[in-house]
Amino acid sequence: MGKRILMKGNEAMGEAAIRAGCEGYFGYPITPQSELTAYMSKKMVEEDRVFVQAESEIAAINMVYGAGAAGRRTMTSSSSPGVSLKQEGISYIAGARVPAVIINVQRGGPGLGNIAPAQGDYYQSTRGGGNGDYRLISLAPNSVQEMADFVMDAFELADKYRVPAIIVADGMLGQMMEPVEFRDPVDIDSLPKKEWALTGKKGRDQNVVHSLSLGGTGLMEHNEKLKKVYNKIEKNEVKYEEMETEDAEIVIVSYGSASRACIGAVRQLREENKKVGLIRPQTLWPYPYDIIRKRAKSAKKVLVVEMSLGQMIDDVKIAVEGQTEVDFLGKAGGWVPTKREIVDKVNEIL
Template identity: 55%
Template sequence: MSEKKLMKGNEVVGEAAIRAGCRYFFGYPITPQNDIPAYMSRRLPEVDGVFLQAESEVAASNMVYGAAGAGARVLTSSSSPGISLKAEGISYIAGAELPAVIVNIMRSGPGLGGIQPSQADYFQATKGMAHGDFRLLVLAPSTVQELADLTYLAFDLADKYRNPVMVLGDGMLGQMMEPVEFKEMRDLDELPKKEWATDGAKGREKNVINSLGLVAENLEKHNLKLKAKYDQMREEEVRYDDYKMDDAELAIVAYGTTARIATSAIDRARKEGYKVGLIRPITLFPYPENRIAEAADQVDEFLAVEMSTGQMVEDVKLAVNGKKPVEFYGRTGGVVPSTDEIYDKIVAMRGDK
């Protein structure tokens, strides 16, 4: 760990990626994540890395495909509409089993939408990024420090599974400043060797990186192999955080910055005697469904809070499996829910109890 710095979330993504051994960034500008490419354009040349502003998001994601295939640790970042454009490349990267890190600093949608914070890309990130039977491992930081730590971790997870990993933040997290400590700079020579990379076949069997599979039986085998990886993620990578859940009668489920606002609402409600706690998913895929299922035996009811009209709430309901009522509160379009609003919702649910 190094000394504490006061930094913007977006810039922290860049520094954490470089420390994790990332030397390649391909992207295309879009608000509110522009500080990431700006930081990388300045910082990557200092570590003999490559920053390239592509002609489009589609091109950028295919450059990531290429660099990942050659065995590099590579990053791209964007905000919601830009991620949609990158989706095609991301599907190819997943199909070809390549490690890459994708950061989405979400803004409001749909369409071109607005530039204010949002969590409306939950479905996209966890279920429907692009065509084909694949998953991203999705990490959802809620503080600038966690953004640094999870970005750093994302590169190791991407290598471990040979699968793209998404860091899912929102405009608030990208734009805000908080103190941060970075982990040490990784020695590139110490990173795990990638025997499968297409980095020159002199003296060895050639490697092939491809996502084309015209023989159905073979492609089915490939898909089942991918599924086995996703099942392994479900076994090994679930991360979440509990807050005041010990005696909770109402469990709020929220992720990212919304979880922080919910925490403030919980603190206020606790002062008034309401027994409220928080389960904060840190991995959105794999989802902490077992933790939520377990909580369903403890609490009376659940409340999902999101900056959307209700996306993650579906996963809460799946995990609760009808055992307890699940309510929803959300603001959308770039409007951030306030502590007061969440508190009022808690009181509305628990007021007579």
């Protein structure tokens, strides 16, 4: 770890990717993440690595597929409608078991929407926005420091499990500036060799990377293998933070930028001697069902706070299993719930 540097979230993710050993970045500019693409256009060239501004988001994700299949650490980034265009390619990457990192700095939608922060891509990020049975490791930071840390984690996890990983950020996080301390750079040459990669035959058996499977039971067996990988991820890679939940009568569940307002609300409500706590998922998939289920047993109500009309609430209800009521506070179209609104909602519940 080095000294703390004041950086914008988008640029911090770019620097973290370079330190994580990203060898190829393929992207297309779209607000509110264009600073990330601009940062990579300069820094990747300085590092003698590959930067390509593709002709479209569709081209970019397929370049990621190709470079990843060659065993290189690769990344793309975009914002909500751009990530939508990448979904077919992401499905191919998942089916072919190619590691890759995707960054989504979410904006208001549906459609082109606006460039304000939102969390309307939760379903897309956690359920697999393309076709077929697949999952993305979905990491949800709520600070510039976590944006940097989670990008480095995403590269490690993608390689470890041979799956794509996505950073589920938003326009507020991408544009804000905070002090960030970066981990030491990864030595690319010391990374484990990817024996499955397309590196030229070189006297070994042929490697084939693809997602096509016609006839017989091959595709069913492939999906079963993928499921075993996903089961391991669900067992080993769940991340979350808790705040004041041990005795909480109201448990708030929130992530990303929305959770920052919830932290302030919990502090204020605790000062007023009201038993309120917060669970903040840091992985949206795998999702922290167990801890939410545990806290719901003793809570009077669970309150979900999102920058959407209600998407994560589905996972919270799955976790709660009807043990208590689940309430909701959400704002869509690029609006962020305020601390005052959260405090008022909790007081209304109490």
